[in-house]
Amino acid sequence: MTKNENNYCVIMAGGIGSRFWPYSTEKRPKQFLDFFGTGKSLLQMTIDRFRPLVPIENMLVVTNVAYKQMILEQIPDIKENQVLCEPARRNTAPCIAYATAHIRALCLQRAYGWTKDECTKYEGYTKEGSMKGNASLPSYLDIDWKKPEMQANIVVAASDHLILEEEKFREAISKAFAFVSENKAICTLGMQPTRPETGYGYIQYLKPSTVSRQPSESIYPVKTFTEKPNLEMAEVFLKSGDFLWNSGIFIWNLQTISEAFRVYLPEVADKFREGELLMGTDQEEAFIEDIFPKCPNISIDYGIMEKAENVFVLPSSFGWSDLGTWGSLYELSEKSAEGNVSLHSEAHFYDAKGNIVVLEKGKKAIVQGVDDMIIAEQEGRLLVCKRAEEQRIKQFVSEL
Amino acid sequence: MTKNENNYCVIMAGGIGSRFWPYSTEKRPKQFLDFFGTGKSLLQMTIDRFRPLVPIENMLVVTNVAYKQMILEQIPDIKENQVLCEPARRNTAPCIAYATAHIRALCLQRAYGWTKDECTKYEGYTKEGSMKGNASLPSYLDIDWKKPEMQANIVVAASDHLILEEEKFREAISKAFAFVSENKAICTLGMQPTRPETGYGYIQYLKPSTVSRQPSESIYPVKTFTEKPNLEMAEVFLKSGDFLWNSGIFIWNLQTISEAFRVYLPEVADKFREGELLMGTDQEEAFIEDIFPKCPNISIDYGIMEKAENVFVLPSSFGWSDLGTWGSLYELSEKSAEGNVSLHSEAHFYDAKGNIVVLEKGKKAIVQGVDDMIIAEQEGRLLVCKRAEEQRIKQFVSEL
Secondary structure, eight states: OOOOTTEEEEEEOOOOOOTTTTTSBTTBOGGGSOTTSSSSOHHHHHHHHHTTTSOGGGEEEEEEGGGHHHHHHHSTTSOGGGEEEESSOOOHHHHHHHHHHHHHHHHHHHHHTOOHHHHHHOOOBOTTSOBSSOTTSOOGGGOOTTSGGGOOEEEEEESSOEESOHHHHHHHHHHHHHHHHHSSOEEEEEEOOSSOOSSSOEEEEOOGGGOSOOSSSSOEEEEEEEOOOOHHHHHHHHHHSOEEEEEEEEEEEHHHHHHHHHHHOHHHHHHHHHTGGGTTSTTHHHHHHHHGGGSOOOOHIIIIITTOSSEEEEEEOSOEEOOOSHHHHHHHSOOOTTSOEEESSEEEEESOBSOEEEOSTTOEEEEESOBSEEEEEETTEEEEEEGGGGGGHHHHHHHO | OOOOTTEEEEEEOOOOOOTTTTTSBTTBOGGGSOTTSSSSOHHHHHHHHHTTTSOGGGEEEEEEGGGHHHHHHHSTTSOGGGEEEESSOOOHHHHHHHHHHHHHHHHHHHHHTOOHHHHHHOOOBOTTSOBSSOTTSOOGGGOOTTSGGGOOEEEEEESSOEESOHHHHHHHHHHHHHHHHHSSOEEEEEEOOSSOOSSSOEEEEOOGGGOSOOSSSSOEEEEEEEOOOOHHHHHHHHHHSOEEEEEEEEEEEHHHHHHHHHHHOHHHHHHHHTTGGGTTSTTHHHHHHHHGGGSOOOOHIIIIITTOSSEEEEEEOSOEEOOOSHHHHHHHSOOOTTOOEEESSEEEEESOBSOEEEOSTTOEEEEESOBSEEEEEETTEEEEEEGGGGGGHHHHHHHO
16 A cells, blocks of 8 residues: 555535535535544545545545635645636536546646647647647547556545545555556445445445456456435345445546546536646636536436446445434434433433434533434524434525 | 602512523523513513603612623613612512612601711611610601601512513502502502413412402402412412412502511511611611621512511402513413414424524524424523423533
8 A cells, every 4th residue: 555646536525515504504514524523624534534545736626616715724735726616516427527637637748748838729629539729739549548647546535424444444445546557447435334224325246256257356346336225125235245335435547437438428528528638727717617517417326337337346344424414423423321412512411312412612502301303503503303304404404 | 650759669680590591591691681572671671661650769679799780781770879789699588678678778868867977877776676876866666657758669579570561560550559558558469360370379369258348449458378389279279260370579668568577577677777777878788798698598478478467469460471481481472373482583493383492693493393392592502401391491500
């Protein structure tokens, strides 16, 4: 496990924090909060987690422009041009396409010795992939992916997940990096499920006995991706042993993901190709503001993972949670004998069990006579809601 | 109904606000809060309610020294020497004895032309009531209560009650003033009960048919005072028609209450008599700090009302509440179709009924899935408690 200048990481940090209202808000979403009072935000923990594997200059954070400043403040050693701003919310596929195009352009510029000045002069690729405007540059189809400058192993991850065993996490990423640098493989980390969770998507994989060609000792071909199941289905999944939680952590190399976008999401790939060499120049922002909103709203799972044939999964287990729900936060937190959780604040419980109370630091609460509730207060916003009904919070907040 | 320079009022404002925690706190108890968002605190409403009957210079507020400044700020036309500070909490009897002694001293000084200088020279009364130290002053027993300067009709009331029909209230007080100025009577206002309330004491009175001597058309002799009943008992009280709620509003004249203290609470009366003429001088505070803490902790109800023979009640009905409980506030407040109350703030309810939500002004809440709860937030303190369990709040807060 070594830091490698060919390793890149793409952190998705555009979430708007509606599910943890009022603890997280659009003004200050979840990824920027010190969720567990450790002194670090989830974003900071995510970046730090990758530092031993990925040089800081190879990290990209994709976000909304509203959060750019907050990111630069929280991660002082990241440069402004490493924060990619999405001008609109378009789900994960356009987000990843953007980061991929950005990395590809940087690699091309290095591989072919193009200056930024040359890049801003070019007039885009033809439909067939050859470059217009400056005949001296090689056509897109002629790119030599074997050049050392074109080697880029990329990990894509969310900025707001929790990972408890960071060393095991890095071992898994390292193994996946090695795998995707040798194989034209789209790799994902699948979490060994510990309960019939209905809040996650699942990945069914082919176990060694059923696979004729096994490219890696511990990485297996994916059979299917499934959406969030109901409880009955989740219990079947858990029992079968063939299903893993979909962590949304992807590993691939630059060529593999570039080709996957061209094959499975040409309507997205074509848009970024039009101004590819503008990436990293002062025209990047204007170009992105033009094309990004025109991209379809589509997830990487739906757009590529479920369609590609070379998708693999590395079954992993390192204390992962997407922290997607109050329920997941409740599950992860230390509980009193009565199953009550109190975060950031001092809560006193009477005739109360199974509650999670999250207040602003230093605040105090007395909670009597309620069970299994979420009680959260932040900046003049109070939520009292059954834990079992938390999926409605988004709607409540939109009505506020 | 006219304002009369012989009318005095004594406002008790020493409550420490533990029952409405966290809306009211020891730092800012209930009487100083704008409970209904009208722009006036309960204390201000109380003072204003008496203005048409009692000259402002005849109003006394008895309180804890910690609240003196707050009172002077809230009632700018009250003078510092009208705010009497209790150096210790000793229930209502010592509080009323203090205010009575203060008024009596002022009347004596006026009636006998004593200067403040003379008053500070006197060395107290003898046990028999004659004055020591300055033989030129008449003995206590020789006081001519018929002197016009000795005429003082006094109403004693809490600073933190709610009265909706103020004109009817003043009519009742006027009637009682007239009654006590003509009769050696201790008069109280009894509220016509509208529900079997278990949070109030009750007054049983003798109806006209059972009274041989009826001193006033609408004021009746009291048969008994009873403590807060249980529900079964309260229902019997309500049905009988002979019981009224004890409002804690008392009306008497100076001579009557002075004599009642000498007869029924000599251990309190004697203490105040020792330095009576120091009232209104710069030695008042030191004298009170000396004797007040030595007074027994006793209520006026227990010490005098339940023992005196000349106790009368004026049955009244003017939308009164002692606002003693969250329940009473809930009862008085406007409710949604689902029986939810939201004060000072914007609360949105889902699958929720019978709740009362009181937040700091401008705050918002989403409340889902709870019934019949108190949800209150103030200055970093949050309470979630069943309405039916509110009597435990005091204890919860003491444990905090």
